[in-house]
Amino acid sequence: MLNAFAISALVAVPTALLSCYLVLKGWALMGDAVSHAVLPGIVLAYVFGFPLVVGAFAAGMFTAIATGYLAENSRVKQDTVMGVVFSGMFGLGIVIYVAIAPSIHLDHILFGNMLGVQLADLQLSGAISIIVSILLLAFWKDLMLFTFDPGQARASGLPVGLLHYGLLTILSLTIVATLTATGLILAVGLLIAPGAIAFLIVRSFGRMLAVAVLVCLVAMLGGTYLSFFLDSSPAATIILLLIVIFIGAFLYRTTQNRRAVQTQG
Template sequence: MPFQFGFMQNAFWIAAIVSVPTALLSCFLVLKGWALMGDAVSHAVLPGIVLAYILGLPLILGAFGAGMLTAVATGYLSENSRIKQDTIMGVVFSGMFGLGIVMYVGLKTNVHLDHILFGNMLGVGPDDLWTAGIISAGVAAVLILKWKDFMLHAFDPAQARVSGLPVGVLHYGLLAILSLTIVATLSATGLILAVGLLIAPGAIAFLLSRSLRNMLRVAVIVCMASMLGGVYASFYLDSAPAPTIVLILTAIFIGAFIRKTVLTRRASARL
């Protein structure tokens, strides 16, 4: 049984901890059309991590700083230029990721890049659990308490502004939450696979729900079940937990899409 090993227990704990904030955030990213933003920020934190290592600072500080710089720069450029947001994200993301690779290659160190890119869920320690737990609790609390404000901002920013909501605070606050969430998942899934947790749960819940309230619930349930199930299955499949989790989420998304398609065709045939 996997539960008798300490490293597997930590893997289950980190999976349960990060599943809640990533699931909640993924719903707003999907509704707002910011799926590529999660991809861009998750890749762009690499130079911050390398710089933090050079300066002897905690890696999470470098990751958060680079993530916020990327998110704010992308948001500012998209609002103050005629270039479309996806184009700006592509330029900023590729530039930051390229800078991170150049910095890492030029740095003589024994630190393996694979752990940064793909995570090391089976190597999670108490410090990683505490860091992820504190960040996850804060992110989840903000999203749960302010979900109605974020919902209005996602669907109709103009109406949110007219209603007196601080649109600027919500906009950059969501970007800050995105960066913090990526930092929380850094030790679990790494930079590349983190994007799966930031998109798939919200996309699945969107196909299975009719309201945002239910969408948030479904996303959390699906994400937590997939993460815990992926860690459990990886023990018997002798595979890495993070890719196994992403494959499970992908399979659920395909099943939800097929279900939605069948129900839509049945409804159209009755008319």
């Protein structure tokens, strides 16, 4: 449980910060695509004796770059390309997994194994989380402009291409960091829900980052704690808690909007 609490706190910060950019950029499906598509990389890394995180990162980068290339060089819209790429990669991963029957359990890859976290997992997730958090906070103004208006960012002299692929690299690294904690499928919840909740509550980007981190920390630690008493999966409990908070934030914003309309009327 102590290791589960520790890795919850470690991955909460980078996933919350990144979720703000993904939500505002309209890249929510990109997080879903990359999180599903790393499966073949994990299985192939196991086959060739490489660390699983290396395979996951390589597959995530391949998916992100392939999606961007296909979207820019075809008439197909980006969301359609993402659906094709991630479903194809996920299907490939399942086929390879069944063919070689590795000793690693598929449930642990898909849904995580927070109660089985080891010291090496904490060290790896911690290192990635620190690097990702520093990068997102150090370049938050440039990334904010790129997120809101890529055209203005290009006119201002910012390296838009570098920011684009840099954000995709950070996304792949973050998914690798959450691999042990929540697994592939539930990682997408951490990459969307905190930013969406903060977007409903506040109106400035700086506050959005802070609120997203706070919400994610509460959900990660609270979900892990509740799962012990509910005898449920920690990762699934965390995601459900995030959904409950999102519903509360939605009701709060709806109430505030109604009051504003009544005041103006």
